[in-house]
Amino acid sequence: MTKYLHLPAKAQLQMGETIAIVLIVVVLVVISLVFFVNQQSTNIPQEVQKTQTKSLEATVVTLSSMAEFLCSQNGSLDASCYDYQKVLSFTEIIGDDTELYLLYSELFGPVLINLTLVYPDEVFDLTEKNWMIVFDSTPSGYSQIVRANVPIAIYFPTRDEMGFAVVTIDVFT
Amino acid sequence: MKRGAISLGFNWIFVIIAGVLVLTTVINIVMKQKDVNDVQNAYKIKTAIGNQVREGLSPTESFKEIHIPESTFSFVCSNSGVSQFRVGDDQQGIQDIPFAPVFAPRSLKTDELLMWSKPFATPFPMGSVLYITSPDVRYVFFENYDNTDEWKLKGNQVLYQIMNRFPETAKTSLTPFTPEILSIKPQGYDRNVFIFISFNYNGEPIDSYMTNMEAVLPNVGSSWNNRDKRTYVLVLIDRDYNPSSRLEGYVIFTHFLSDRSYVKFRGENELIGAIVSEDAEIFDCTVKKTRRRLNTFARIMKIRSENLKSEGPCSYDYLYTVPIASFGNIADATADPPTYNPNNPIDIFQEYRRLDIANQDLFRTSCPQLY
Numbered sequence: 001m002t003k004y005l006h007l008p009a010k011a012q013l014q015m016g017e018t019i020a021i022v023l024i025v026v027v028l029v030v031i032s033l034v035f036f037v038n039q040q041s042t043n044i045p046q047e048v049q050k051t052q053t054k055s056l057e058a059t060v061v062t063l064s065s066m067a068e069f070l071c072s073q074n075g076s077l078d079a080s081c082y083d084y085q086k087v088l089s090f091t092e093i094i095g096d097d098t099e100l101y102l103l104y105s106e107l108f109g110p111v112l113i114n115l116t117l118v119y120p121d122e123v124f125d126l127t128e129k130n131w132m133i134v135f136d137s138t139p140s141g142y143s144q145i146v147r148a149n150v151p152i153a154i155y156f157p158t159r160d161e162m163g164f165a166v167v168t169i170d171v172f173t
Numbered sequence: 174m175k176r177g178a179i180s181l182g183f184n185w186i187f188v189i190i191a192g193v194l195v196l197t198t199v200i201n202i203v204m205k206q207k208d209v210n211d212v213q214n215a216y217k218i219k220t221a222i223g224n225q226v227r228e229g230l231s232p233t234e235s236f237k238e239i240h241i242p243e244s245t246f247s248f249v250c251s252n253s254g255v256s257q258f259r260v261g262d263d264q265q266g267i268q269d270i271p272f273a274p275v276f277a278p279r280s281l282k283t284d285e286l287l288m289w290s291k292p293f294a295t296p297f298p299m300g301s302v303l304y305i306t307s308p309d310v311r312y313v314f315f316e317n318y319d320n321t322d323e324w325k326l327k328g329n330q331v332l333y334q335i336m337n338r339f340p341e342t343a344k345t346s347l348t349p350f351t352p353e354i355l356s357i358k359p360q361g362y363d364r365n366v367f368i369f370i371s372f373n374y375n376g377e378p379i380d381s382y383m384t385n386m387e388a389v390l391p392n393v394g395s396s397w398n399n400r401d402k403r404t405y406v407l408v409l410i411d412r413d414y415n416p417s418s419r420l421e422g423y424v425i426f427t428h429f430l431s432d433r434s435y436v437k438f439r440g441e442n443e444l445i446g447a448i449v450s451e452d453a454e455i456f457d458c459t460v461k462k463t464r465r466r467l468n469t470f471a472r473i474m475k476i477r478s479e480n481l482k483s484e485g486p487c488s489y490d491y492l493y494t495v496p497i498a499s500f501g502n503i504a505d506a507t508a509d510p511p512t513y514n515p516n517n518p519i520d521i522f523q524e525y526r527r528l529d530i531a532n533q534d535l536f537r538t539s540c541p542q543l544y
Contacts, residue, residue: 018187025191029198058227065231067299068473072544074536077231077298089476093469100469106255106271157477157541158484 048173052146056171059111060148063167069134071155081153082165087115087134094135105137110172112138117154119164134167142172214242215266218286222258222305225288226273229301232292236340243284248277248305250458258305274463275303276446279455282363283307289340293463294440296529297544299470302442302463304449308344309363312448315350317370324372331410331420332370338445366451370408379423379435382409404428404451408444419522420444426453436460461509468507475500478543487540496531496543499524 063069064079068090071081094101116131147170154165221239228235250256256275260266285308290301314336317328332347339345344362350369373382410422424447425435434453438444443460450456475497482493505512506519513519532543 015183018184022187022191025194029194058223061224062227062230065227067230067232067297068470070231072298073542075296075298075532075544079231083477085477085480086473088480089473092476093472103272103465106269157481158486160486160541 048144052144052171052173055109055173056146056148056169059108059113059169059171060150062107063113063150063169071153078153081155081162082115082167084154084156084163085158087132091132091134104135108135108137110137110139110142112136112168112170112172114168115154116166116168117163118151118166120161138170139172144173146171146173211261212263212265214244215260215263217241218244218260219258219266219268221286222268222288225290226268226270226275226303229273229275229290229303232298232301234289234291234301236287236289238340238342239286239288241284241286243282246281246283246286248275248279248281248455250275250455250462252458252461256458256462272462272466273300273303274446274459274466275305276449276456276459277305278310278449278451281307281309283309285309287340287343291338291442291445293467294442295467296525296532297470297474300466302446302459304445306343306449307363308342310344310366311362311364312339312343312345312366312368314345314347314368314370316347318350319371324374327414328370328372328410330416331408331414335368335370335441335444335448338441365403366406366448367403368406368408368448370410372412372414373409373422374412376412379409379425382407382423382425383433383435406448406451408447424448424456426451464507465509468504468509471500471503471507474543475504481541485541487535487538489538489540492531492534492538492540495527499527499531 067077069082069087071078071083094104113134113136114131115134121130147168150167150169152165152167154163155161156163218239218241221237225235225237244260247259248256249259256270258268258270258275258277260268286305287307288303288305290303292301293299314332317325317332319325319328336345336347373379405425405427407425407427408422409425410420414420414422419439420441421437421439422444423435423437424444425433426447427433436447436453436456438447438456443456446459447456450459478493478496478500481487482490482497485493487493502513502519502524503521506521506524511519528543535542
């Protein structure tokens with residue numbers, strides 16, 4: 001046993017070189033790993049931000065496609081105009097029908113959608129304030145909110161008048 | 174053993190260890206990159222489907238073709254909750270579809286998706302039905318082989334009408350019926366769908382066709398038992414159908430002799446949906462979603478019409494009476510379960526006609542329209 005461990009000076013030198021190379025390789029791999037992990041962790045907030053923005057965009061697109069809210073004339077929808085009576089009827093139905101509320105929650109995700117009247121400068125018919133909640137699926141716990149304000153035209157069919165409003169969409173994550 | 178041999182042995186061991194380490198790392202990186210690519214592809218496809226579903230919420234006609242690396246898709250339609258379109262097995266590839274009606278086959282293996290939407294056949298703008306299929310599914314339409322020229326002509330008219338509703342890039346073909354044709358193998362396609370369009374001349378109950386399907390499709394013989402990827406879709410149109418009336422009837426699906434199911438379809442959109450879904454369960458589930466959306470919309474429009482009648486600017490407020498009743502009837506007929514009196518069934522299409530007339534009257538009298 002002792003005989004095998006007693007190596008000549010030249011062989012010891014070669015082993016030393018090999019160990020040094022292996023050590024250098026290991027150090028390089030460790031540095032790369034640290035760099036990779038750091039890079040990944042700096043990407044996470046960006047990814048979260050990106051996902052939030054995409055959710056917000058998707059909700060805005062969804063809202064501008066929904067016949068449940070939009071004005072229509074001669075059978076055609078106007079994507080830039082909300083029909084106040086439709087919005088009011090929608091909130092009434094959603095309030096009474098839990099199953100339907102859950103389906104729309106799946107469609108919108110965790111959001112709070114508000115409608116604020118800008119013109120005419122007066123209160124809404126029934127709510128006695130100049131804003132109303134269109135849909136609320138705010139989660140009990142959330143870490144971040146992204147918000148979009150979408151200006152729209154608003155039609156009051158019972159008065160046959162047009163107005164101007166802002167739809168505020170808060171997306172929660 | 175000589176001393177030099179020991180030193181050489183250690184060198185080889187180090188070289189082997191280092192080599193194994195390097196190889197493992199390279200393989201790991203490649204595999205991870207492949208996983209990342211798969212996830213990215215799944216996400217890309219999922220996003221495209223999601224966008225199309227969102228577009229489908231508005232009543233627009235659209236078409237989209239997506240080229241992708243070959244993937245396996247599965248579609249699950251849920252009656253009560255959220256339907257899902259899955260790309261591969263990865264969680265990133267799951268696209269939830271809360272309530273948009275989507276007709277798609279239960280499974281697909283393809284590198285290209287075809288998605289198109291058609292507005293609901295309602296007089297008021299409400300939304301669209303989305304169809305998803307692939308050029309890897311071949312739709313073989315058989316020319317009508319009814320005995321009389323009159324039925325043959327009527328059958329072929331419907332056939333061309335339905336064929337033309339498929340996008341140009343969908344693989345459809347028209348062929349005369351011969352028993353041999355049923356021996357066609359998928360030949361590079363994921364599967365074949367054979368479509369027969371005929372009439373229920375005698376007004377027989379659908380069950381009699383189910384038990385005696387060979388009488389409807391003569392000379393099919395042993396090809397029924399071919400269990401390769403094929404679906405037979407037999408469309409039985411109501412005998413009273415004429416080009417000015419609504420297309421109605423039954424669709425029988427079978428994959429082989431012992432596996433049969435049927436559905437009732439109302440209108441062209443549903444018939445195309447039946448052919449694309451190739452499945453009674455998915456068809457029924459999607460139609461149910463369409464009815465739920467219609468129910469919600471009818472309830473919204475009923476309240477709106479009531480408010481217009483009681484508070485509106487129109488001096489002809491009685492013009493809203495018929496729409497209130499019609500929207501109410503549509504809501505009752507589409508409720509789950511329907512809430513109308515079974516002895517006095519509601520014809521939704523009759524209600525559509527009443528609404529259309531009322532809407533025109535409101536327009537003529539300069540009153541706020543229904544839609």
